[in-house]
Amino acid sequence: MAIKFITLLILVTSSFYASASLNEIKHRYNEEHQKILNEVEEEELDPEDYSLELKELYFQTYQTEANLFLKNDQFEQSTTQLQSILEAFEYKEDEVSKISEKIEAHQKELQQKKFQKNYSLEINYLSWQREIDIKSPTIKNKIIVTNQATCLGGGLHFSNAYYVYGVEGCLLTGTGDTKEKKSPPKYKESDIPLWGIKTSLNAGMIVSTAGAQLGVKLPLLYSIQNLKNPPDNTFKLKEDHKILFFPTLYTRLPLGTFFIQSEIGPFLDQSNTLYSIGAGFTF
Amino acid sequence: MKTFLVLIFALAPLTSWGYANFIGHGYPSCLNCHFNPFGGGQLNDYGRVVSATAISARTFYPDNVSEEKLAYLSGFLFRKPKQDHLRLQANYRGFSMYQNPGSEQESKRWITMQSDIRATLKFGENDKFIVSGEYGRVPMPEFPGEGLNEQQYYSRNYFVGHRPNENFGIYLGLMDKLYGIRVIEHIAYSRSNPRVSQNDPVHGISTHFLTKGWEGGISAFVGNLEQEPEYRMKGASGMLEKTVFDLHRIGASFLSSKNDFQRLTSAAIHGRFNIKEGSAILSEIGQTTKSFEDNNGNRTSRYALLQTSVRPWRGLYFLTNIEYQKQNIHQDDYSVRIGPGLQYFPIQRVELRADAYNTRNFSNDNTRKDSWLLLLQTHIWL
Structure with missing residues (x-):
């Protein structure tokens, strides 16, 4: 033993x-x-x-x-x-x-x-302002155009339990309004049609087991909006087409495979803010 | 300038209502953490413990301080109460307000909006009987409000309550009207339109019931008795919520009130969704009709609120408030206010908050730059 x-x-x-x-x-x-x-x-x-x-x-x-x-x-x-x-x-x-x-x-x-790939289809309401130069040979002013649009598109995302990276794109169509009543020329246009495209890269943290996201997006927005020149021919508008860049903060909150999301930015200029609110689903 | 003053008037009384977004921590009912079953006012013992151990960060505590110790320290004056009948709380809240920061119209000021003490007496098994109230300095500059005399100190909340069983309670005193989601942002259109903001409490009687799947209440009120009689808004309101999928709440509410000058009726539906680990979605859509004795200014307004709350780390919440308001549904103009905000509880009893509000007006007849507000807020309670 x-x-x-x-x-x-x-x-x-x-x-x-x-x-x-x-x-x-x-x-x-x-x-x-x-x-x-x-x-x-x-x-x-x-x-x-x-x-x-x-x-x-x-x-x-x-x-x-x-x-x-x-x-x-x-x-x-x-x-x-x-x-x-x-x-x-x-x-x-x-x-x-x-x-x-x-x-x-x-x-x-x-x-x-482990990162996994998924896709999303989404619809967003977005609004942004842009400043447009209105000039005569002697005077130069800026007018504010307030736009709103519906953007339909989707995205490709790579995510694990902690982080998410992705690229998104959507086609947008909407309208804008502008009215300048203080400085010459007095100018007004309503329901100015616009269309365009918005693409963005996004990177975020996943902060709950349900998949709530908080992060940043780098959206590029290209829109075409044909504003008419003032009728008196003295003043001309500059830049009807423009690519705009709006770094934004975003949140996305899932409810099952559906989600709602919002983004806003860039907090740098009083008249240069984009925000959006939307919903979609992932697959 | 006039607009600025109006904004100050509207913004000053940010107050200590309950945090409806804490449904994201699995607390759908306000009764869990407050003596008032509809939220706001003094925290109960459990609410203090939740605040210390689930809401506040523990970054600044040494590792050897346990959650049990934090819970123990959450009582008034940092200790566990030695008796069962009296609970006290003291609050201070102040903020810096910056309007249109970085622009030519930039302005800023500091406002002390809350400095009060709260006390609750409770007796009987499961606190069957309670007497609760608060008293403090009036937040300037919005006082005196409509129909109120100038005063230095005031109480905006006191009541007696009887809860014969866990499912039912009845409360009598000065309380907020039951209506919609009591979001902390009292400037929200969903609070200002139906006049259920922090300066709209009324004397009345409220009932509260709670079952596994339902929660709600009805109240009848005679206005704020400190107001001159003709200004007192008398009426009734009610709110009902249903638990869905064990996590979320959907609900509806109504309110009808009138004084000698106006009649107000309002109705809303709302939802509160638990996205887990402190993240949540709150939403409310409502419509308010105001009609005046002289029929001048009668209007029906519509509003919507979507608040998302995301908690990246314990103690820190990223909030986004998205609000819509159409002041007159028969006109095209409307406003959208959207605001990201950070809410940070670095240690128990301390809340720091930074909110930015962007307001954009949509109108065919008027285009102007957005207005921006930045609010930096400090809230301390003992």
Whole structure:
């Protein structure tokens, strides 16, 4: 009995310094290993039928594979097999359970870090202001045009559990109003049609398990809006077509596969703000 | 200048109503955290603990300070109450207001809008009987309000309540009218149009009921008795909410009131949606009709509110308020006010807030630059 214990102690101690592997088990205990696999599958394994030495070898192998996975993210399919064997052996249950929990948590973390692609279809209401020069040979003024439009489009997004990056685009159509009543020339136009395109890059954080997002967008807005020159021919309008750049903050809040979103920016100029509110769904 | 004064008038009394967006923390009912079952006013013990352990950041606490310790410290004067019957709270709230920052019309000022003490006496099993109220300096410059005498100190909330069981309660005193979502932003069109803002409390009686799937109440009121009689808005209001998908609330409310000069009726539907971990969506759409004795200025206005609240980290909330108002539904003009805001609770009892409001008017007859407001707010309570 004493000799058996010392032999086991030497084996166990030495195994701390050696990297146990499934190959070693297969090499030294091939017949038993195959039998164990079958018995685990059939749920017929009796732990008393196998030596403490073999059980310890399985445990060391499991520990080695777990450490490799936690360090290098390389998960061996045999790790799951080893876990089942050790659970069937009811050997070092607490330690096996702790290792299994670590593996599971790491698997979950890796899964959460993995980026996945998804698409969205969305409709947004947006509004922005722009300043347009109105000039005569001697006078130059700026007039404010307030626009609003509906923008229909979609996006491509890459997201994991923490971050989201994407690109979006939509076609917009709407109207604008302008009226200058203080400075010459007195000028008014209402319901000026416009159409255009808005594209944006976005980067955000995912801040809830439901997928609520908070981030920044870099939208480019190209619109065509034909304003008429004032009738007296003295004044001319400049720049009917323009590409506008509005860095914005955005939030997107999901309700299942549907979401609502808003964006506003850039907070730099009193008459140069874009905001939008919209809804859509992801697939 | 006139517009500026009107804005000050409107903005000064930002107040301590409940935070309806905390449905995102899984608290659909105000009763969880407030003595007043419809929200606002003094926090109860549980509300203080939630504020300390779920709402406020713990960045500035050492790691060895446990959540239990934070909960213990959340009581009045930083300790757990030693008796069951009296609860106290003191509040200070002030803010800097900048109008059109960076423009030629830039202006700024500091306003102290709240400095009060609150007390609640409670007795019986599960606090069956409560007496609650607050008293403090009047927030200037909006006082005296309509039909009120000039005063230095005032109370805008006091009531007695009896809750015979957990499902039902009845309350009598000076309270806010039951209507819509009590968002903290009292300048919201959804508060100003139906006149349910912080300076519109009324004396009356309210009932409150709460079941697993439903919550609501009805109130009858005789106006604010401190007002001259002809200004008192007398009437009734009610609100009903249903829990949907175990997480969200949808609801409806109505209000009808009148004094010697005007009659006001209003109705709204609303939704509060829990997007988890503190993130939430609040929405309300309503319509208010005001008719005057002389029929001058009669109008029906329509409003909408969408507030999104996103919590990137514990203690920090990014809010976006999007509001729509059509002052007269028979005219084309309307306004959209949109405002991003940051709300930060760095430690328990301290709230810092920065809000930017962009107001844009849509009109065929008038085009002007947006107006911007920046509000920086500090709120401390003991």
